[in-house]
Amino acid sequence: MLALVGEPVDPSERSITLSREQQAGLALAFERTMGRAPTDAELDARIGQWVREEVLYREALRLGLDRGDPVVRRRLASKMDELASAEVETAAVSDDVLSRWLQDHPGRFAEGERFTFSHSYYPDEDALHSALDGDGREEGFPISLPPRMDGASYEEVKAVFGSKFAARIARMKPTRSAQLQSGFGWHLVDLEERTRGRARPLGDMRERVEADWRSSTAAARREKAFDLLHKAYTVDIE
Known part of the structure; x- marks a missing residue:
């Protein structure tokens, strides 16, 4: 399991530091999900949640609760999925790409839907x-x-x-x-x-088309990454 900035966590370390970079990461994660920047109160709540999780996470590691736990197993698998799609979440996307996406999926963006x-x-x-x-x-x-x-x-x-x-x-x-x-x-x-309704031009709904492109492309990247990893394993189901 990795910390927010990707560094290994020492469960015996009793000092917890949330850097400016990490705080910016929490704010960015909120903005990607909600489509707007967090208020000061919302960011404070996210920071409080992060600190709580970090304290409990380190205590769980110290007690060895991560070993053989299906919840931890599921979470680590989820983190691998996130790593596979991380580039898509931050990549700049051109109007040409989004125009093609809108043309290929008109039913997703119908006016009056x-x-x-x-x-x-x-x-x-x-x-x-x-x-x-x-x-x-x-x-x-x-x-x-x-x-x-x-x-x-x-x-x-x-x-x-x-x-x-x-x-x-x-x-x-x-x-x-x-x-x-x-x-x-x-x-x-x-x-x-x-x-369903009628699709509008890209200029009227760029934010919506971009959100859909990112979500769909990230899902495709995750599946492609899994297929590559899966091929490296021999799986026997008895």
Whole structure:
């Protein structure tokens, strides 16, 4: 497991330092998810969460709780996925690339498109998987978000759940129990209905097209990286 800046963590070290660079990384992560910069209060909350996790993480390492733990195993696998797609998250993207993306996926960006869905909220991926495995709260956790949106526009979904969540739901067909991430955590989403509209020019919706391009390209990079790693292993399922 690596710290925020990629350095190994010494569990015996009792001094914790959050550098300016790391704070900027927390702010950038918030902005990528929510589509805007965090307020001072929101950044303070993220910093507090990071410190809490770092303290508990080091204590867990000191006690050897990382060895043979399926939750840690799942998290490390998730970190490898993140590393595979990190370049896409920060790369500059040209209008030509986004124009081709819009032409190839017009149905994702239709004007007047509406979404009807409900969701259950989970604070992190482990809580979500525990619920899916039948070991956690299947009904989700309380949060100050609407449990359901009826006939909501893309912008309305984005304003409530953030750009990353909105970009994902805009690519979905009506389905049950889709796993979507937002700036708040994870959600099991039942998309009941979507009403398609007419696509607008790139200049009117560049931010939305870019968010969709990044999300889709990152997912493709993760799968390609996994395929390359998988080929290096011999897997026997007895």
